[in-house]
Each structure stands twice: as C-alpha cells, then as structure tokens.
Amino acid sequence: MTAPALAWLRDDLRIADNPALRAAVDHGGPVVVLYLFDEESPGIRPLGGATRWWLHHSLAALADDLSGRGGRLVLRRGPAEKIVPAVVRETGADAVFWNRRYGASREIDARLKERLRGDDIEVASFAANLLVEPWTVQTEQGRPFQVFTPFWRAAQQQPVRELVPAPRELTSPQHVDSDDLDDWGLLPTHPDWAGGLRERWEPGEHAAHRRLEHFVREVLADYHERDLPAQEATSHLSPRLRFGELSPVQIWHRAHGELTAAARKNAGRFLSEVGWREFDWSILYNNTGLAHRNFRxxxxxxxxxxxxxxxxxxxxxxxxxxxxxxxxxxxxxxxxxxxxxxxxxxxxxxxxxxxxxxxxxxxxxxxxxxxxxxxxxxxxxxxxxxxxxxxxxxxxxxxxxxxxxxxxxxxxxxxxxxxxxxxxxxxxxxxxxxxxxxxxxxxxxxxxxxxxxx
CATH class of the missing domain: 1.10.579.10 (DNA Cyclobutane Dipyrimidine Photolyase, subunit A, domain 3)
Incomplete structure (x- = not known):
C-alpha cells in the first residue's frame, strides 16, 4: 500500500490550481491535507484582526470542499519546524509537498526541506501563488528591478504556467488528530466588531470564483473608472489573492479568455494591477524587512x-x-x-x-x-x-x-x-x-x- 503524502497548505486555500495538492494526489496514496497556524516561527508576522476573521471562514469553506471530495482538512497550531515533522511521523507520510513562500518564512521551508530529505522523505515545492518567481525577473545587470514599468515589461516576457486541474476526489486518513477551528479564537467576540465584514464578504474558493466571473462579465468593462470610489469598477479580488482562494494564474487565464469588446479594452489595465502585486512580492523577496525598514x-x-x-x-x-x-x-x-x-x-x-x-x-x-x-x-x-x-x-x-x-x-x-x-x-x-x-x-x-x- 502506498504511504500517505502530506500537502501542507499556507496562503493557498484552494483545491483548483493547487500544484502541491495535485502532487500529493498524484503520489498515489492517501493525502493528508494540513493547515498549520504558525505565529511562533521566526519570520512569521502574526495576523491582524481582519485577516484572522477571513482565515477562519476560508478554512471552514475549504474543509467543506475537501469533505465533499472525500478528503479532510487537518488543523494544527505551532511552529512549523516542530509540527510538520511530527505530522509526518504520526501519519507515516513518505512525501511532503507545498507551494513556495517568498518572504522571510522561506528560510523555514529551506530548513524543513533539508531536514525531511535527511530522513528520506520526498519533498517538493512548487510555483503557485505568483505569475513569475521573483528571481526570474531581473535587470540586464542581474539585479532586481526597482521600478515597476520595466519590471512588468520583463515579467510579461515570461511564460505563464498552465492551470493545474482540481482533483475530483481524494482519500484522507481519518485517524489523524486535528484541532477544532473554533478553539483557535480567530473570530472577535468581546466586542464582536465583524458585523460589517460578514455583510460585505463571503470567504472561500467558490465565492472567489463567483466574484471573478461577476467582475469579468459585469465590471471589467467599466474598469477605466476604477479611481472613482462611488463606482463599482474594481475587482474586489485582493482578499481572494491574499489567502490564495484564487491564484493569479487563474485570473490571468480568465482575463485572456472570453470577454466582451469593452471588457477586453480594460484587461491590460487590470492585469497591470496584478502586476503591481508581483512587483511588491519581488521587492519583499529581496528586502524581507520591508514592514519595518525604509527601502530607501x-x-x-x-x-x-x-x-x-x-x-x-x-x-x-x-x-x-x-x-x-x-x-x-x-x-x-x-x-x-x-x-x-x-x-x-x-x-x-x-x-x-x-x-x-x-x-x-x-x-x-x-x-x-x-x-x-x-x-x-x-x-x-x-x-x-x-x-x-x-x-x-x-x-x-x-x-x-x-x-x-x-x-x-x-x-x-x-x-x-x-x-x-x-x-x-x-x-x-x-x-x-x-x-x-x-x-x-x-x-x-x-x-x-x-x-x-x-
């Protein structure tokens, strides 16, 4: 019998276009889908109140989606370099897959990869959450770009990968211990200030795709008016990208798909805003202290x-x-x-x-x-x-x-x-x-x- 594979999810809370999850399924055995709430490891910035609220609901939606495919979401809390090897031992997994991170936390991943491989565990990481990986877009002198326009011009010369199909079904071990999401205390209680968030947002992968389709079909044609705050002319996809309920690759391919003539005129403008996200991640990759040190x-x-x-x-x-x-x-x-x-x-x-x-x-x-x-x-x-x-x-x-x-x-x-x-x-x-x-x-x-x- 094939040993289980561990798919370790982070800011990629989706089933479709998830290379790490796909690799775990293709490994051929049961799949342990792990989300680890880590606010202890060096390089991890603890979440703010609003993102904690979103995370709770996005994880709940993901757990339901996995359950509908025969899978199960395992929740654990603690430092990654302690918890991930522990889950590998508990489950007997012989392979671990994850999608790459680009901030200071990538050092955690590098140490884990070395340690797990030293224990004869197969480990692979994947490009999943950016259109282009930061080290692939550089100046002619081999340095990171510091100006957006030439960065985006160069980035668009890179091929965008094909979409990874979602697994229709998967099998997850049922005996693996999991935390109760409610015990993490991600939701505000005293006071409960999240009423406006509940009214405004529906987290989760399915809601993210509905929003993308609504934007492409009903809003993109008016995107040239995006600077007018009273107009519905923006995508509102940013929290979906933040938690990986959508990938930028999915957005890219949809923006190059079937569009009205009016929407097509604005597609390049919209994708350039996705490009700013890419640029910011390139900056962070090369300057991990961006939140507390002046870049200049x-x-x-x-x-x-x-x-x-x-x-x-x-x-x-x-x-x-x-x-x-x-x-x-x-x-x-x-x-x-x-x-x-x-x-x-x-x-x-x-x-x-x-x-x-x-x-x-x-x-x-x-x-x-x-x-x-x-x-x-x-x-x-x-x-x-x-x-x-x-x-x-x-x-x-x-x-x-x-x-x-x-x-x-x-x-x-x-x-x-x-x-x-x-x-x-x-x-x-x-x-x-x-x-x-x-x-x-x-x-x-x-x-x-x-x-x-x-």
Missing amino acids: EEFDAFPWEHPRKADLEAWQQGRTGIPLVDAGMRELWTTGYMHNRVRMVTASFLIKNLLIDWRIGEKWFWDTLVDADEANNPANWQWVAGSGADAAPYFRVFNPELQAEKFDPHREYIRQWVPEIDGDEYPEPIVDLKQSRAEALAAFEHVKAARTTR
Missing part, C-alpha cells in the same frame, strides 16, 4: 513627529474633519476594505499632513484590512511615503480636498460613509492642509541632505 535608507533621516494620541485616534476613527479621509477610514473599519484611490489619500494624510511615521499607519492597515499581506501592505505604504521602490516623490502630497473634487465630485462616496457631512455635527479639520504640506516639505530637506552626503 536616506529616509532614516526623516524627522517624524511624535504622534499626538488625539490626532492618531481621529485618523483611525474617521473624524479628522477631512471628508474623504474620514470616509475611507470608516469604510475600512466597517468592511475591512478601502478603495485603492482612497487608501493613497488616507495614507498621505497621515504621513505628510500629520507627519506620523508610515510604519504606524502600516500597522493599523495590517490589523484592519482583510487583504493585508506582507508584501503589498508595507510596499504600498512606502510608495506613498516616498521611501519605497518606484515611490511617489515625497513632494507629491495628495490633497484630499482636490482628490474628492476629482474622484468623488458628487460626494456619493463621502455621503455614504460620512452622512453628517452636510450638518452641524461634522468636526473642523484637525490640521491645516496647506500649512502641514509646507511643514512636510521642510522636513523632507533632511532626507535630501542625507542623500547628498552618501
């Missing part, structure tokens, strides 16, 4: 203000007196999501009008966004700050009033989230936009000075 070292000289508690709380709670900023922060708190244009505006306001360190804002988004991942979240904050790769120049300050006039001219989005905007209860701005912009530009002189002395 000269920004270490920036004189951040010590944040006033009242100002920071006003920003977090959406009561700054700046309508577009407040609308975005309230959307975030209610739904775990914020429109991308508004993300840039709210981040710019914190960094450049309040002079609060981008890392403080990044941590808040990490805790409150359902799509926060370890590459995109810090890379986007550093882009706005001016400290990142291909970053907006520091002197480019998003004026939230002008942004509202241009992208929410009828205040539909603002009124949705700040209904008191036309009444007497709305607060005065906590900061003067013109004066605070001038102060930010003056502070930037410290960075310019540090740059010239290098």
